[in-house]
Amino acid sequence: MYRIGIIGDRESVLCFKAVGFDVSDTTEYEEARLALENFASKNYAIIYVTEQIAKMLESEIEMYKESPTPAIIVIPNNRGSDGMGMRAIIKSVERAVGADILFKDE
Amino acid sequence: MAIANVNPTRMELTRLKKRLVTARRGHKLLKDKRDELMKQFLEVVRENKALRESVESRLGEVYDNFLIASAIMSRQVLEQSLMFPKYRAEVDIKTKNIMSVNVPVFETDENKSDLYSYGFYGTSQELDTSVNRLSGLLPDLLRLAEKEKSAQLLAVEIEKTRRRVNALEYVMIPQFEDKIKFIKMKLDENERSSTIRLMKVKDMMIQEARAK
Numbered sequence: 001m002y003r004i005g006i007i008g009d010r011e012s013v014l015c016f017k018a019v020g021f022d023v024s025d026t027t028e029y030e031e032a033r034l035a036l037e038n039f040a041s042k043n044y045a046i047i048y049v050t051e052q053i054a055k056m057l058e059s060e061i062e063m064y065k066e067s068p069t070p071a072i073i074v075i076p077n078n079r080g081s082d083g084m085g086m087r088a089i090i091k092s093v094e095r096a097v098g099a100d101i102l103f104k105d106e
Numbered sequence: 107m108a109i110a111n112v113n114p115t116r117m118e119l120t121r122l123k124k125r126l127v128t129a130r131r132g133h134k135l136l137k138d139k140r141d142e143l144m145k146q147f148l149e150v151v152r153e154n155k156a157l158r159e160s161v162e163s164r165l166g167e168v169y170d171n172f173l174i175a176s177a178i179m180s181r182q183v184l185e186q187s188l189m190f191p192k193y194r195a196e197v198d199i200k201t202k203n204i205m206s207v208n209v210p211v212f213e214t215d216e217n218k219s220d221l222y223s224y225g226f227y228g229t230s231q232e233l234d235t236s237v238n239r240l241s242g243l244l245p246d247l248l249r250l251a252e253k254e255k256s257a258q259l260l261a262v263e264i265e266k267t268r269r270r271v272n273a274l275e276y277v278m279i280p281q282f283e284d285k286i287k288f289i290k291m292k293l294d295e296n297e298r299s300s301t302i303r304l305m306k307v308k309d310m311m312i313q314e315a316r317a318k
Contacts, residue, residue, distance in 0.1 A: 001196035001197065001198060002196065002197050002198070002199055003194065003195070003196060003197075004195045004196075004197060011172075011173070011176065012169065014172070014176075014184070014185070014188060015168060015169075015172040015188070015236055015237065015240055016240065017188040017189075017191055018188050018191055018237040018240065018241075019191070019195055019237070019240050019241050019244055020191045020192070020193050020194045020195035020196075021195050022194075045197045045199050045210070045212060045251075046197065046212065046248070046251040048247070048251075065258050065262070066258075066259070066262050068201070068208060068209075068210055068255070068259065069199065069210065071210065071251045071252070071254065071255035073247075073250060073251045073254055073255075075161075075162070075165060075247075076162055076165060076166065077169075078169035078172070078173060080166060081162050081166075085158050085162065086155070086158060088254070089151060089154055089155055089158065089254070089257065092151070092257050092258050092261040093151055093261070095261040095262070095264075095265055096144070096147050096260065096261040096264040096265060097144070097264075098268075
């Protein structure tokens, strides 16, 4: 069986402990990077990352985009979303189609 | 287009003709693949977008409840109550094949009757609500991960396929066509010049015979 991990600031990710995720709470670049590497090298299927951390680890996350596991998914933290997750979708649309055809009318 | 050293021979001509046929067939197949991938991709991406919208707003509610809970309860108690979760979240990965792209399908067993890893004493109701809501959100979180990963993988594959289609359409096939045309013209030219030579030789032989 594969596990699920989550990286983010303490207040946002603590509640995920209750549903059995493996939590790594940090706001530092170096720690977050190590946590991501640690999760990715073990058998984690999904790693959720808060937007705040995802911004710091952009190039690291990019590396895992082409491999089937782990899936690194950006979620908002408890201060709400600034639309980074949506931008990731737009980015993959642009990559595939060459232009943003789904969201441009918004 | 510039023709870089082609041997104007019949063998080369047959070889090039064969390659042109293969390239055309490959081009057609890849184009079909690209179109189908695109269709699948757009479907996945639409789902992905809808899922993300719903997950993000529901996650906000969970955070709100949790925030209230953490305001009511002391930090120590809160951390203690969540320290030992009842079960670990585990998923099974199966793969689905979309046009030879293997995309993951996450599956989890859902026999989670008792969520709460803490007693009712000392914990607040808001904590229960947020834990409850979060576990309700779990299937959708998994599906979001699934769709988002699929979209990423499909995007990579579409990009590759599109490059191949374009390379065949705009580089390989025109090059072959030009080379074939060049060889044909060269061969025709050779043929004409040998005919002319024969005619000339014949003329010369006739004149020689008349002179005698």
